Structures are given as structure tokens and as C-alpha cells.
Amino acid sequence: MISGTADLVVVIGDPVAQVRAPALLNAAFARLGVDGVTVPLHVAPPQLENVLSALGAVENLRGVLLTVPHKLAACAFADRRSAAAEQAGSANALWRAPNGRWHAENFDGLGFVTGLQDEGRRVEGRDVALFGAGGAGRAIAPALLDAGAASIAVFDPDEARVDELRTRAERWWPGRVRRGGVADLAQIDVAVNATPLGMRPGDDLPFDPAKLAGGTLVADIVMEPEITRLLHAAAELGLPTHQGIHMLSGQIDHYLSFFGLRN
Template identity: 35%
Template sequence: MKYDIWCFIAWRSARDDTINLRKTRLVPLVGYPAGHIRAPSFLNPALATRGIDAIVIPWQVAPGNLPTVIDAFRHSESMAGFIATVPHKTALPQLCDHLTDDAAALRAVNVVRRGEDGRLEGGILDGEGFVAGLKSQGHDLTDRNVLLIGAGGAASAIALALAREPIASLTIANRSRDKAQALAALVGDMTGKKASEGPADPRSYDIVVNATVLGMKDTDPLPVSDTGFRPGQLVAEAIMQPPKTRLLSEAEQAGAEIHLGEHMVRAQIGLLIDFLFNP
């Protein structure tokens, strides 16, 4: 359903006092398309619980318009900052004034806070959120052999966060092998833990992670080259919508344990709020 977000805010403010049009800070969640975005349904209740007068709203921006929109955010005093999703995470570093160490190294950003002077600081929390999500569901990473599929913005952050855990090995598979090799080298340099590039064949791994966009559409091919899933294996998604992708369904049917993409976002809620409102 399409609607005018400003009409929605006005309607909410007329019904109760949870939104004050003069004081409430806005946190756009920027993506393209924006129809799949579910994170506001998790973030807004958390903001209310913490007594923070702000609202997170989906904000659809085509890639070619991103610089113009970010410049407008920079000059809007109503903006606390913004959150980014596909496909904008790797385009944002060059639009920020300052980056956290991880965001600068990975050249990826999924959250930006706006200073009082309009300066923008970008961070990347996908990796921390993903690992925290795994742990929240009782998954132990110790001595696990992990296959990570993808080498984009979220995948880069997840690779780094996984390598900081006591895993046995990390293999990165990507359509562009050069990108996978570059990410493996970067992760090794940053953590001292060897990572390698390899095929998207899940059969020999304890944990398989899909950090690509493959699975968001019904017509998408599987991100793996073989569906030889097995009991005792964990297959995890970074995709939130649909809640259970075809990859997860096939893994579950084969007896593997599955981990939904929403756990990454739920585990990131506190991290995102702290970054935006408690610098």
C-alpha cells in the first residue's frame, strides 16, 4: 500500500500525543525499493519504550537521487539521522563527513547520525547485529566452519564480525570472485584471522550465511550452487522479507536448522538507537 507519510504522521498526531509535529525527530530508512522494509515496526516501539521522541519511516530513494536526498537531510534540523538498506550501503561512505573505523575500512554504511551543524557520521552495524542475532537464538560460533555468500555492504560487515568470533574458518563466495578475494584479504588484515574465497557449495560447512539479495523475489535463483543441506547444519539469512526465503525452506526440508533474517535487525535495534541518539 502506498501512502503519504506526512499524512500518516498528521493522522497519528491527531489521534494521540506520541508524535509532536514540532518536536518529533525523523529517522528515514532509505532504500530502493522500500516496499520490503519492515524494520520500522521493530524500531518505533523500541524508541517509544526508551522515551525517545522520534519516528522511523520508510523512505524510497532511487540510487541516482541519493546524493540530492542526503544533502537535503543534511540541511534538515528535523532529522536525527537515517538508516540505509539495499542498495545504498556502499554509496553512502562518500556522502558522509566522517566514518567509524569499521565503516571506513569496509566502505559501507547502514546508519548515519546528523550533528547539530549538519555534519554526517556513518557507521556499519550489520555485522554486530548479525552475530548478536545468532547468539540470541542460542547458536555457538566456536570452532565452526562458515560459508558466507556475498561481498557487498552487509556481507562485508558480517564477514568482519564473524572473523572476530572464535570460528574455525571463514570462506567467502561471491559472483565476482575478485570482490570475494579482496574482502577475504581485508578481513584477514583487520582481524589476523585467515579468510578465503571459495565456491558457494554449502555441503562441507557447519554454518551457511546468505548475505546477498537473492531470495527477496520469488523468481530469484538460489544463492548456493548445491542444495546438499543436512541435519546439524545451520543456514542463516540476512534477508527480512520474505520472512522465510526459498533457501531457508529448502534447508529446513533437508533437516538443517534455519535462522531468519529478522534476528539481525532485532539484535541491531539497541545498537542503531544508541548510535543515532547517544553519540
């Protein structure tokens, strides 16, 4: 039952039909007795800044979550950035402080690692192939390294993005991030799709799981469909798989704290 006193959280994406955060956050609100509601907003990139500025004037707004393709722009829009957002150069959560300033956070990396651990997957000491050096990839890489991943081979057709991710990581975890090459595929323990490929029915696979060694864990961050073409192909090859939803479910508690929505 949504009353006039409800606090508001919005999830902004383009597209937005695939987002699962409203369902998970609203379930958390119900469980915790929080008078709040989370709704999707479909906003195209050229309109993002206008919409965020206007949301700053909505007094019962408590927070904004952002998904593809808005995470880089949201980070740039904010007045202050957490270490995780700064490091990733992208934000998936904005909180408007009482003084009207926007604080950016990025829970994708933490959520991804927590999701792996919750499913019993080891991160420490693992060699990882990360596909996609955009907003999600730049959030996941430092969280994996922080959790003890041995190395990350980064694949992205945009070499400047790969270099930027590597340069950022070099400062804290020297020598553990490299540009990925064909030879890496057969030697890693975990292959992560951090691109949006798989959201649309006609999308190419982000990589060919047949090139992976047996036992390599194939993890996706795409949540809708739950079983992407990549996960389906990996499972058919007998590889273990890890669904995108785990990255989100690992973030819900962090959102509630960040937005001040715990009872």
C-alpha cells in the first residue's frame, strides 16, 4: 500500500524494462517495515542530467539507482564520490544529502564479490578474465582485487578503456591487471561478462565459452534474461555458471544503509 508519506527510490536506465532492483528493494521495504517505494524511470542519455536535477527538487526522494548506460554520467554529475565510485569512474547509486548535494556510490563491485561468495565461489587467488571495461567492469575489477583475486585479464575492443582501468588499478594492485589476449582464455579460473551483451535477443556472445578450460566459472552481470545466451552456452559445455541477479541481491543491504532507509 503506497501512501502519500512514502519515501521514493527511482531506478533510471535505458532501457529499463529489465531492471530487478524495484522488486528486490520493495520486498526489502516490506520485510523491514520501511514506508518507501522503488519505481523504474526510463530516461534516454541526453535527458539524464535534467531528470537528475529535477529529482533533486523532489523532497520525498531518498535515492537514485542507475543502470546502463547512465553510470559514467551519474558519477560525473555528483558533487561527491566515494572511493569505489572514484576508482570505477562510475556510479550506480546517488544519494541527495540534506544540503542538496549529490553523493555518488558504486556498489556493483562489492555486490558482485558478495554474490560470488554467497554462492560459495572462491575469489581469493583466482585468475579472472573480465570482459568489458565500461562502468560495470571498472567497478568489479577493484572489488575482485580487494577480495584477493590473483590477476585480471581485461578484454574490451576500446583499448583506451582497458588502459585506463589498468592504470587506475596499478596504483593499488601493481602488476595484477593486464590487457587480455587469446592465450589467457584457457588459463583463467573465472570469466566475467561485464558488458551489456545478452540483454537483447540478437546480441553476440561477449566471448566464446568453448575457448575456456573445463571447470572455468562463467559469470554474467546481465540479469534479464536470467539465463543469458552466454550462460546457456557455458552450461551446455559443462561449465559452472553464475547469474547476474547475484550481483544485485548482494547490494540491497548497502542501498538501504546508503539511502538512510533502515527503520
